[in-house]
Amino acid sequence: MSLAPRAVLVHRTTEYEALLARHGTHGQAAFFLSSRGRGIEDVRERHERNRRALAEVAAAVPLQWRQARVERADLDRFLFGPEDVVVVVGQDGLVANVAKYLDGQPVIGIDTDPGRNAGVLVRHRASDARALLAGVERTGADELTMVEAVTDDTQRLLALNEIYLGPPGHQTARYTLTVEDPEPATEPQASSGVLVGTGTGATGWLRSLWQQGSSPLPLPVPTDPRLAWFVREAWPSPTTGTTRVEGVLSAGQSLHLTVESDRLVAFGDGMESDALELTWGQTVRVGVARTALRLVG
Known part of the structure; x- marks a missing residue:
């Protein structure tokens, strides 16, 4: 029964x-x-x-x-x-x-x-x-797209709005960013972090970055199986670039970040107390989650 x-x-x-x-x-x-x-x-x-x-x-x-x-x-x-x-x-x-x-x-x-x-x-x-x-x-229920981050040691983080990857304090994050666009393109970067968000998150933190940078990207809506991502305050130097600072990920695409700092974190929906700890050389993949939120209309 x-x-x-x-x-x-x-x-x-x-x-x-x-x-x-x-x-x-x-x-x-x-x-x-x-x-x-x-x-x-x-x-x-x-x-x-x-x-x-x-x-x-x-x-x-x-x-x-x-x-x-x-x-x-x-x-x-x-x-x-x-x-x-x-x-x-x-x-x-x-x-x-x-x-x-x-x-x-x-x-x-x-x-x-x-x-x-x-x-x-x-x-x-x-x-x-x-x-x-x-x-x-x-x-009826709306299937709201979620974002997930998966590390190379199989830790997994889910979020409905956005996932932040970056320094836990005010230091500069150093990492190598790899984007599937559609072929993998890699750039070493130094920034205050990377934000990857859904259409639900496009009304909050994600939108503020979109507006601040006057981005031409079309932000997704909550039921779109797409994500938007932005690099915060990318710093140009002889060894770090600023050419890949925003984009859109469709289902099946992902953003890869390989850590080149002593410690970075990844947390979702502002919950810093529930963060993944990332160390030097570790790689994290961020993309559309397999799971969606079924929100009753």
Whole structure:
């Protein structure tokens, strides 16, 4: 007999909860914020909206289903199953945080603060949860392209928005970049890092680099099986070049970076705490991931 579906509710600690954990009481937290010119009531109201949305979504789960909750900080220790339906209750960024741990499970994004969030990935309200969960197998889902980095020692990193490869501090990254365009083309470079992103990421960090450089590249949309990449602040020297600083990768193409510094890192979607460590001589390949995020429309 197959298992009943499990609704996994993904949420994160609110700012109000973090303040209470740090300062102990509501009054102490209020005093701390007032000393910095902020009031606590707006923070508390956002917390209450978040808690109400989480409770409403939990109550909407069909009675015959199983149910679990996981906080963002515990995602790397939570085991998702193939029968799971993932309900992200929070902000757009929380969808990106959970995407790397999934393998085709449908994701429903619930916006807890309409008007404050962009709502690109958390497309629904808590009041929609009952109908969405009941009809999740019939409701269409967008297949959002993801980006992956794979090292020569088989470490793998997935991201929904972008992957950054570069120095962990403010030093210069030295590496050799190899691009399939369509034949492999190699250039030694020194820069502040390389960013490779998806169409979902093209609304954020990736877009800022695209705009800053007045790039003519057509940025992908979230469902395009393409990636865009940019080199940040490439430095010309007698031994390093600046001719290959941006491009587009289609499915099957990849960008290769061979490290020529003591230490570089690769992390996805801004999660520096979950980075791959890269050392001298190591090579990492970045391209379109085999896995896509199934985001319920």
